[in-house]
Amino acid sequence: MTDLYERLQETAAILAERTGVESHDVVAVLGSGLGGYPSTLDGAVAVPYSDLPGFPIPRAVGHAGTAYSVRMGDNRVLLLAGRPHAYEGHSMEAVTFPIRAAVLGGARKVVLTNAAGGCGDGIEPGDLVLITDHLNLAGISPLMGPNDERLGPRFPDMSDVYTPALRDKAHAAAARAGQELREAVYFWWHGPMFETPAEVRMARLLGAGLVGMSTVPEATAARHMGAEVLGLSLCANRAAGMSESRLSAEEVIAAADAASDRLRHLFDQLLPTL
Numbered sequence: 001m002t003d004l005y006e007r008l009q010e011t012a013a014i015l016a017e018r019t020g021v022e023s024h025d026v027v028a029v030l031g032s033g034l035g036g037y038p039s040t041l042d043g044a045v046a047v048p049y050s051d052l053p054g055f056p057i058p059r060a061v062g063h064a065g066t067a068y069s070v071r072m073g074d075n076r077v078l079l080l081a082g083r084p085h086a087y088e089g090h091s092m093e094a095v096t097f098p099i100r101a102a103v104l105g106g107a108r109k110v111v112l113t114n115a116a117g118g119c120g121d122g123i124e125p126g127d128l129v130l131i132t133d134h135l136n137l138a139g140i141s142p143l144m145g146p147n148d149e150r151l152g153p154r155f156p157d158m159s160d161v162y163t164p165a166l167r168d169k170a171h172a173a174a175a176r177a178g179q180e181l182r183e184a185v186y187f188w189w190h191g192p193m194f195e196t197p198a199e200v201r202m203a204r205l206l207g208a209g210l211v212g213m214s215t216v217p218e219a220t221a222a223r224h225m226g227a228e229v230l231g232l233s234l235c236a237n238r239a240a241g242m243s244e245s246r247l248s249a250e251e252v253i254a255a256a257d258a259a260s261d262r263l264r265h266l267f268d269q270l271l272p273t274l
Contacts, residue, residue, distance in 0.1 A: 004093065004100075005150045011054050011097075012105035015078075018047045019069035023106030024078040026274050027099065029218065032115035032234065032256035034263050035081050038068040045069045049082070054097045056084035067098075073272025078102050085214055087192035092142040096221035100151070103225045109166065109274045110222040112215045113232045113263070115256045117239035117247070119200050120184045120209020124235060125255055128179065128262065130167050131186045131231030134216050135208055138190040142221045152224035161223050166230040166274065173270035179262060184209025186233065188216040194247045200239040211239050230274070234259050 002010075016022050030037055038044045049055040049065040057065050068079040080098055084090045099110060116129075123129060147154040167183070174181045187208035189195055195203070195211050203211050210233050219229045236255035240247055 003148070005148050007054050008097070008101045008104045011052050011101040014052060015047065015067065015101065015105055018051065019045050019078075021069050021076050023076070024069065024102065025075040025107060026109040026111065026271060027078040027080065027102035027107035028111035028267070028271065029080045029083050029099070029113060031083065031113040031214065032236070032252060034113055034260065034267070036260065037264050037267060038070070038079050038081060040264060041068075041070045041072070043070055044079070052101070054101065056090050056094045056097070058082040058084050059088050075272055075274060077271050078107060083214060083218070086138070086140065086190040086217065087213055092140055092144065092217055095217045096142045099218045100221055100225065103222055103227045108227050109230070110218070110227045111230045111232065111271070111274070112218050114212050114214050114234070115236040115252050116186065116210040116212035116233040117195070117200075117237055118209065118235035119204050119211055119239040119242060123182055123184060123209050125237050126259060127182050127235040128174070128259070128266065129182045129184050129210060129233045129235055130170055131162050131210070131215070131233060132167070132183050133162060134186045134188060134219065135203070135206055136188050136216050136220075138188050138216070140190065142217045143224060152226060156224045158220075158223065161219050161229055162231050163228040166228055169273055170230060170232065170270055173273060174266055176269045177265045179266060184233075186210045186212060186215060186231065189213060195240050197240045200242065203239075210235065234263065
């Protein structure tokens with residue numbers, strides 16, 4: 001079997017051939033609430049994940065499994081509608097493969113979106129929140145195992161995983177869209193169960209304002225390869241122990257659907273400027 005770097009090269013070449021774009025500038029993972037976004041864009045070229053070797057097929061509700069290539073302003077943007085999750089049984093290599101292939105194919109700006117539980121003061125359901133940093137309490141990392149220097153260094157600096165300059169651009173885009181973005185630290189458990197109230201209390205004590213089940217592996221892999229990262233969460237609900245209602249996947253999906261128009265307007269303003 002060929003090594004990871006060679007498989008990423010192969011998939012990046014297939015993606016370029018299928019989209020007709022030699023190199024994309026930006027790659028964006030469309031989490032909950034953004035799955036239908038590509039249908040609003042003229043000229044988007046669709047490529048099913050099943051046509052891209054190494055791309056796992058997502059099984060979570062609302063994650064379609066299709067890549068779209070589209071020009072937005074001066075940027076060639078690759079939109080990944082759907083992501084694989086560790087809780088589905090995928091390895092860290094599989095979870096990060098789509099992002100790594102896109103970065104190896106030229107995308108030096110990475111936008112990661114998700115729906116998350118809010119546990120920080122002032123973060124309420126429906127808020128859009130920029131991720132400033134993360135806490136990885138899942139006990140796993142995409143960088144475990146042998147390191148390939150062609151992808152990145154053995155010990156990458158994680159001082160600024162979420163690029164401050166990209167957050168500034170996101171705030172400016174939100175202002176143009178008539179919106180406001182909050183900021184918070186994201187706390188990653190791999191799931192698939194929602195966090196317990198005790199775990200949420202721990203997250204709060206450690207400084208987190210969001211809890212969720214994705215994003216951190218992709219952000220880590222992207223920074224390992226030297227790409228810049230922007231993280232954006234939709235607060236879909238108050239985390240466990242912080243409201244009287246019980247948590248459910250249906251609640252998260254409903255909140256994402258309710259926020260979809262705001263997310264799309266924000267992306268219309270943001271992606272051409274990165």
